[in-house]
Amino acid sequence: MQAIAALDPGRDKCGLAVLHGDGHTLWQQVIATATLVAQVAALQEQYGFTVLVSGNGTTSKKAAVALQQALPALQIEIRDEYRTTELAREYYWQAHPPTGWHRFIPLGLQVPPVPVDDFAAVILGRRYLQQQGRLASDLPAVPEKLAPRR
Secondary structure (H helix, E strand, O other), X not given: OOOEEEEEOOOOEEEEEEEOXXXXXXXXXXXXXXXXXXXXHHHHHHHOOOEEEEEOOOOHHHHHHHHHHHOOOOEEEEEOOOOHHHHHHHHHHHXXXXXXXXXXXXXXXXXXXXXXXXXXXXXXXXXXXXXOOOOOOOOOOOOOOOOOOO
């Protein structure tokens, strides 16, 4: 299965991920927005993806225009990114469980020590693959919307 890229665009930094066609993460990182086009071009050369799934938040239109001008063959799919940051925090803690005395503090009260934009990109990519019916069975389903907070 062909890889896809996923982007959580932002004003100063972006979450960028490359996923296998079944949703397993091949690469993920938080990058400076100024390096977005060069980074996507380098990753496209390395992984051969033709689809980039982008969130519709901050500066998404500007990022899409810049990417489309530089990489006209890249198909950009825009998706709703509502509350992906909250879900990305959960993904972060699953990947990096707290240690020491931090493990006794409820995760809802903790803030990850690094930006989680790359995890938000993974979520966007997995949602896209899930909608396509291509998400691997060993990966958990990604909710489209989180339940409202009470």
